[in-house]
Amino acid sequence: MRTFTFERAESLPHAVRLGERTGQGQVNAAAQFLAGGTTLIDLMKLDVLTPTRVIDLDRLRAGNDSIEVAAAGLRLGAFATMSSAAVHRGVLEAYPVIAQSLQLAASAQLRNMATLGGNVLQKTRCTYYRDASWGACNKRTPGSGCAALQGVNRNHAILGVDDTCISQYPGDFAVALVALDAQVELSGPEGPRRIPFVSLHTPLNRQPHIETTLRPGEIITAFSVPPGAWTRRSLYLKVRDRASYEFALSSAAVALDLDGGRVRNVRIGLGGMAYRPWRAAEAEQALTGQPLTERHAEAAAAAALESAKTHGYNDYKPELARRTLVRALLQAKSITFSGENA
């Protein structure tokens, strides 16, 4: 690990001031905010992230870690830990897809450390990005190429990629947020602002070294999720190489509002497949107004994967994604609530 200066932010305004050099969404900015540290310290040890200033946000936890479920929707303080949100009764009842996306992620220790704000900013698990001895990585070194294109790319993305980068966004929680039209509350040098979650992560657009639309010094303070008839009948289905403590090979966040057997509204996010948290709008359109049968679910899944681009070792992914989504949709359809008949 390279050395750095360590500063503790005493308050949000102090943190914003200290963080002026956190860059404009760059992967490897000279100044980095430290929250749970599960991504940052790991990648600093690997010499992938090399900040000269680390700004510890620990003292911001108190006051920015509340979780509220109200008629106006769900509000998650960005400094709440993954573990606290995963077991929150209101989240479990009204937004099960969010609780499940957190329960099924990482390990108990990591969930105790990681904040929700840090979680959505976690870096890709691309092995060529994480191993700095590989020269070619456009995310680490713009213009150097992409070793994964011809490499062992079994865990690489098939949606939202181009020939500059096929790294996969590894998170689960963000997939649920993008499906549910979440908003992000930010605090920065120019004051607070609010953006749709879907615009937090930038599309690849041949610029893998720019990952977010965060401005210099900006800190995520909260996520808000609007209410909807679909949030209660929701789930997160995660398919992985081992039963626990593993990133998704494929996952689906599904939220359904049914009118009898027909789909009145559906929200779909896909994980393990894409360059950034992925909303499957084509699948939602294909299903809306249709009866939720296996055949219609398959048609929707086919629509979601139409633009998939594979690179050899990940040729299996489109089929796995389709089957994951079909299973998630049918499982969500069959959810029964206490007090109701199946």
Added chain:
Amino acid sequence: MIASCAAFATVGVPALAAAAGEDPQRAPGDPMRVTLNVNGTSQDLSLDVRVTVLDALREHLHLTGTKKGCDQGQCGACTVLIGGQRVLSCLTLAAAAQGKPIDTIEGLAGASGTLHPMQQAFIDQDGFQCGYCTPGQIMSAIACVREGHATTDADIQEYMSGNLCRCAAYPNIVAAIKQARELMHG
């Protein structure tokens, strides 16, 4: 491991002139005065900024019970409790852990040497073979019970998945947690 070699090791050596509680580090490379509360004792250290809680415990405080497995947050061998929560000491900077109680395996047994029920249960149930992952398993297991995540075998397996055991003593670890669970509740 650069950080553990950069030894400014010593307990009780006055660090840079700085007001109590202030971080004295002025520039990259300067040592910092770091105060850690480990097993109920306050420890003043002068540390390189890169030193993790794991390296502070093992290399500077000579508490080698906490183990370095992967040093990448993947194996759980370095699990300790910080502020009562189980966390990975290898991914926690010592500087960032100031002001919170740190509990390690060395702090579990009573003054007379009586083992914690979880330690005794690992012995009784043969919950380890080589023993390298065991301190992390035990710290994680204690937290698992306290969190209420040790109700069923399936729960224990899920909530202990962050602690790898290459000897695969898993069934015995589950048995140990079930044994200790009853005593910890009582």
